[in-house]
Amino acid sequence: MSRDTARDKGAWNAEALLGKAQKLGCSQAEVFETGRVTTPVNYENNELKSVQTAETAVVAVRVMKDGRRGFATSTRPGDDAVVEMAVRASQFGPSADLDFAPASPAQADLATYDPAVVDWSQEEMLAAGAGLVEAGRGLEPGVLASVTVEKSVEYTRVATSAGQAAWHEGTAGVLVSSVELVEPENMIQTWAFQASRRLADLSPSVIGERVAWLYRNARHNVPFRGGSYPVVFSPAAVADLVAPFVACLNGKAVVKGESPWKDRLGDKLFADGFTLWDDPCLPWGVATRGFDDEGVPTSRRAVIEKGVLREFHLDLRSAKALGRTSTGNGFRPSPQTAPAPAPSNLALEPGSEPWAKLVTGVKEGLYVQRLMGAWAGNPYAGQVSGNVHIGFKIENGEIVGRVKDCMVLVPVFEAFRDALLARSRESEFAPPSYYLPHVLLDRVSVGTKN
Amino acid sequence: MESDLRRLVKDQPADYVEINLEETMTTLISFRGPVLDELGESLAYGGNVRALVRGGWGFVSFNRLEDLEGKVDLAIRQARAVGERKGGKSSLAAVPVVHDKVTVPFGEDPRAVPLARKKDLLEGYNRQVLAFGPPIATSSVIYYDRFRKLRFANSDGTSIQQEKLDLGGAVRAIAVRDGQTEMMALGFGSSTSFDVARGLETRIGDTCRRAAALLDAPVVEAGEYTVIVDPRLAGVFVHEAFGHLSEGDNVYENPNLQKVMAFGREFGGKHLNIYDSGLTPGARGYIKYDDEGVPTEKTYLIREGKLVGRLHTRETAGKMGERPTGNARALDYRFPPICRMRSTCIEGGDASFEDMLKGVKRGVYVRESYGGETSGEMFTFTAGDAVMIRDGKPAEVVRNVTLAGNVFATLKNIDMIGKDFTVPEGAGGCGKGAQAPLPTSMGSPHIRIQKVILGGKAR
Numbered sequence: 001m002s003r004d005t006a007r008d009k010g011a012w013n014a015e016a017l018l019g020k021a022q023k024l025g026c027s028q029a030e031v032f033e034t035g036r037v038t039t040p041v042n043y044e045n046n047e048l049k050s051v052q053t054a055e056t057a058v059v060a061v062r063v064m065k066d067g068r069r070g071f072a073t074s075t076r077p078g079d080d081a082v083v084e085m086a087v088r089a090s091q092f093g094p095s096a097d098l099d100f101a102p103a104s105p106a107q108a109d110l111a112t113y114d115p116a117v118v119d120w121s122q123e124e125m126l127a128a129g130a131g132l133v134e135a136g137r138g139l140e141p142g143v144l145a146s147v148t149v150e151k152s153v154e155y156t157r158v159a160t161s162a163g164q165a166a167w168h169e170g171t172a173g174v175l176v177s178s179v180e181l182v183e184p185e186n187m188i189q190t191w192a193f194q195a196s197r198r199l200a201d202l203s204p205s206v207i208g209e210r211v212a213w214l215y216r217n218a219r220h221n222v223p224f225r226g227g228s229y230p231v232v233f234s235p236a237a238v239a240d241l242v243a244p245f246v247a248c249l250n251g252k253a254v255v256k257g258e259s260p261w262k263d264r265l266g267d268k269l270f271a272d273g274f275t276l277w278d279d280p281c282l283p284w285g286v287a288t289r290g291f292d293d294e295g296v297p298t299s300r301r302a303v304i305e306k307g308v309l310r311e312f313h314l315d316l317r318s319a320k321a322l323g324r325t326s327t328g329n330g331f332r333p334s335p336q337t338a339p340a341p342a343p344s345n346l347a348l349e350p351g352s353e354p355w356a357k358l359v360t361g362v363k364e365g366l367y368v369q370r371l372m373g374a375w376a377g378n379p380y381a382g383q384v385s386g387n388v389h390i391g392f393k394i395e396n397g398e399i400v401g402r403v404k405d406c407m408v409l410v411p412v413f414e415a416f417r418d419a420l421l422a423r424s425r426e427s428e429f430a431p432p433s434y435y436l437p438h439v440l441l442d443r444v445s446v447g448t449k450n
Numbered sequence: 451m452e453s454d455l456r457r458l459v460k461d462q463p464a465d466y467v468e469i470n471l472e473e474t475m476t477t478l479i480s481f482r483g484p485v486l487d488e489l490g491e492s493l494a495y496g497g498n499v500r501a502l503v504r505g506g507w508g509f510v511s512f513n514r515l516e517d518l519e520g521k522v523d524l525a526i527r528q529a530r531a532v533g534e535r536k537g538g539k540s541s542l543a544a545v546p547v548v549h550d551k552v553t554v555p556f557g558e559d560p561r562a563v564p565l566a567r568k569k570d571l572l573e574g575y576n577r578q579v580l581a582f583g584p585p586i587a588t589s590s591v592i593y594y595d596r597f598r599k600l601r602f603a604n605s606d607g608t609s610i611q612q613e614k615l616d617l618g619g620a621v622r623a624i625a626v627r628d629g630q631t632e633m634m635a636l637g638f639g640s641s642t643s644f645d646v647a648r649g650l651e652t653r654i655g656d657t658c659r660r661a662a663a664l665l666d667a668p669v670v671e672a673g674e675y676t677v678i679v680d681p682r683l684a685g686v687f688v689h690e691a692f693g694h695l696s697e698g699d700n701v702y703e704n705p706n707l708q709k710v711m712a713f714g715r716e717f718g719g720k721h722l723n724i725y726d727s728g729l730t731p732g733a734r735g736y737i738k739y740d741d742e743g744v745p746t747e748k749t750y751l752i753r754e755g756k757l758v759g760r761l762h763t764r765e766t767a768g769k770m771g772e773r774p775t776g777n778a779r780a781l782d783y784r785f786p787p788i789c790r791m792r793s794t795c796i797e798g799g800d801a802s803f804e805d806m807l808k809g810v811k812r813g814v815y816v817r818e819s820y821g822g823e824t825s826g827e828m829f830t831f832t833a834g835d836a837v838m839i840r841d842g843k844p845a846e847v848v849r850n851v852t853l854a855g856n857v858f859a860t861l862k863n864i865d866m867i868g869k870d871f872t873v874p875e876g877a878g879g880c881g882k883g884a885q886a887p888l889p890t891s892m893g894s895p896h897i898r899i900q901k902v903i904l905g906g907k908a909r
Contacts, residue, residue, distance in 0.1 A: 011513070011514075045703035045704060047536060048506065048532050048535050048536055049506070049532070050506065050507035050508065050528070050529075050532060050786075051506075051507075051509075051528040051529075051531055052507075052509040052510070052511075053509070053510045053511070053524065053528070054509075054784055055510075055511065055514075056496070056513060070489075070490070071488060071489065071490030071491075072490055072491045072492065072493075073490070073491075073493065074492070074493040074495065075493065075494050075495050075496055075513045076493060076495040077513055077514050079493070079495075085491050085493070086490070088491070089489055089490050089491055089565075091565075091566075092569050093486070093489045094485060094486040094487065094489065095485070097485075122531065126535070144704055180704075180826070182704060182706035182707045182826070183706065184710060186827075187825075187826035187827045187828075189825055189826055226672060226908065252482065256482055256483040256588045257483070257587050257588050257626060258588055258624055258631055259631075260626075260629040260630065260631055336476070336494070337478075337488075338488045338490065372823045372824075372825055372828060372829075372830045372854075373821070373822055373823040373829075373831060373832060373852065373854070375823075376820040376821040376822065376830075376831065376832035376852070377832045377850065377852070378631065378633055378820070378850075380624075380631035380633075381630065381631055381632060381850070385832065385850055385852040385906070386830065386852070386905070387823075387828060387829075387830035387852070387854035389828065404828070404856075405854070405855065405903055406903075407672060407852060407854050407904070407906075408905065409669075409672065409850065409905045409906055409907060409908075445672055445905075445906070445907050445908035446672070447672025447673060447903060447904060447905045447906060448903065449674050449901070449903060
């Protein structure tokens with residue numbers, strides 16, 4: 001898909017679909033179309049395994065007819081029967097509880113499309129992967145390295161009967177590198193991840209060094225006693241800690257009364273050092289885009305500013321229910337599902353110190369690189385509980401070895417109010433689209449074997 | 451059409467080629483709070499070609515079904531680029547050549563139930579949750595059904611047309627008081643019949659009461675406990691902790707793990723039997739053929755405590771010289787098949803629940819599941835709610851119970867297996883790589899495990 005032909009063509013004719021909806025008696029209609037070509041190169045267990053190409057395109061149509069809303073999607077290119085499907089669904093659908101986006105210019109000139117990603121050749125991707133595999137397997141005999149090097153090119157179009165016609169093109173590159181060692185009574189798996197819309201941001205050497213640093217620290221197990229400790233969380237682990245914030249900031253959860261913060265806008269709930277941005281403008285960020293999946297222009301906003309709850313993530317529907325306007329946070333969890341409130345690039349305001357300083361400041365505690373299973377559980381309760389997948393004991397400011405069979409419980413709403421000691425000045429992307437620093441929390445509960 | 455597909459992949463310059471075409475219709479209905487949230491239909495239409503050359507794979511997926519020859523060529527070119535670098539050897543386990551047409555052994559066909567009737571049924575459940583009254587503040591009800599038509603052919607000469615059904619849902623009750631939110635959910639699911647969505651009223655009442663009770667429940671104290679695990683959570687445990695470790699793609703290129711997972715090694719007591727089966731009609735993990743066209747089976751992983759089997763794709767079986775088991779599964783046409791579970795179960799034993807309570811001075815009875823995760827020998831999963839056991843008797847409800855541990859130690863620490871085997875189905879499914887949620891089932895009776903680590907507040 002070249003840049004120009006995609007703009008001309010896409011896989012569906014949005015104008016024709018809107019016209020058909022009108023002809024079928026719909027009072028409003030919206031056409032969302034997105035397409036993507038993804039090319040991953042995979043190395044598994046020290047060996048090149050596969051080269052793949054995945055080309056997908058989806059159209060999603062929402063209509064309002066006779067006061068009800070209908071929704072349907074199709075991946076059959078050019079198919080206009082999707083409009084009839086949406087009209088059929090509208091007979092039993094929810095009441096017409098939103099107005100589709102009016103004509104309004106999306107934010108322009110955001111950094112989302114890097115031709116260097118498109119031009120990244122299979123040979124170059126294979127070479128990047130091979131280098132990472134070599135670095136991984138060289139750590140010690142018996143180590144198995146697995147690497148994915150991936151590029152993707154995507155487009156998204158939103159057109160509405162109210163005149164909106166938004167078009168986005170983006171690129172993305174991803175590096176994932178992991179190493180594994182299996183011993184009779186001990187397994188080590190460490191990994192590192194980089195994602196950016198710009199090729200120049202991907203650095204195999206940085207990823208390789210990160211994996212090696214984690215591996216070396218994980219190589220020796222040390223005992224650890226359960227209790228309450230200061231803990232440094234890596235950006236990947238902080239992603240688990242902010243997940244309950246995302247759940248409670250969700251406009252839909254606010255409308256339904258599930259969020260404990262529905263009446264708390266303007267209240268100081270957290271520490272001064274806690275500022276959470278929704279930043280769709282972040283240059284080359286993985287979720288950077290000028291409009292959301294409902295065609296509403298996006299903008300950079302603090303949702304929590306110096307501990308004060310400022311704003312929810314609102315899509316068109318939750319905004320209307322709350323008597324507000326959409327914040328441009330209507331995103332589709334997958335192209336086949338309807339939009340719901342979600343952050344774009346969720347960025348936690350960084351601190352001033354290098355992350356290594358967070359570690360040197362701890363007398364006795366943990367460095368948690370990744371938690372396991374911490375996504376499970378009730379997000380509105382704000383209790384993040386996870387198994388420490390890769391975590392290290394810190395003694396007098398130094399990492400002394402890996403801890404295993406260790407659980408942490410972080411009541412995150414209280415922790416980011418009372419126990420936020422420091423944030424690092426560096427931030428990194430963690431899936432899905434969170435841009436986070438290292439965080440040092442005090443008094444974290446750690447459970448271990450008796 | 452089938453002969454066209456066979457022709458496309460026949461006599462190609464590759465060690466193996468397969469093609470899959472899919473047309474899937476999904477219906478989704480959800481309530482959240484008092485109003486209908488979403489109701490819609492999705493058509494998924496597309497295909498893929500996978501090719502193998504000298505041990506290297508190429509894979510192309512697409513929505514446009516024009517120029518299938520071109521897709522076959524691209525997949526082979528990719529496979530060759532990989533295979534030539536590797537200079538390896540393709541080794542797929544031999545399987546029977548199959549020509550078959552598979553239909554769903556329907557109970558009640560969900561496609562015959564009008565959309566309006568489905569909506570009314572779910573609306574009734576939603577009203578029941580909301581009518582419970584305070585502290586139940588809100589609700590969610592989701593339901594989906596997905597009917598898939600698949601056509602498969604490979605260069606060995608196999609061609610299969612399959613229809614598959616997956617349906618499921620969940621009803622959630624959410625209790626709110628003084629800024630605290632707690633919830634409980636129930637799930638249902640089937641591969642053959644809509645009737646599992648009916649008659650949920652009693653379970654919904656129980657779910658509401660338990661969600662409300664969590665508001666008063668203290669957070670469990672962190673530490674090591676004897677736990678009794680209900681069938682749903684025990685199913686998640688066997689899936690997460692042992693099922694994933696039994697997947698051949700983890701093992702086949704990992705000599706060290708092969709030593710750990712050697713057949714005959716003792717993993718548990720004589721009472722421990724674990725299997726993974728594709729053969730249970732009705733279970734969400736029911737499949738007659740996997741996505742490489744291999745007939746499925748009931749595969750014992752552990753018999754009387756000893757490792758006796760593992761789960762294979764044709765490649766992992768071929769490379770290890772073991773029997774193919776029909777465990778190659780793809781989420782949909784966008785993905786290549788990888789080694790996945792079907793219905794993974796701990797077989798029933800002879801203990802009663804009362805037997806298990808006996809002698810437990812300070813333990814926890816953990817119930818229902820929020821999900822789990824595994825990595826190598828470590829696992830973790832989260833219970834929906836839990837009850838303290840004190841001096842052999844159920845005591846107060848506690849919340850935020852997350853269990854973790856080492857797989858090998860934990861299997862050995864299973865000291866009792868109940869006789870009340872069930873396969874509690876639910877919505878959702880298994881995730882591996884980017885492929886989620888894949889319909890799988892998990893079954894078990896109640897089991898008792900010694901020395902499990904629970905996350906919670908520090909003592």
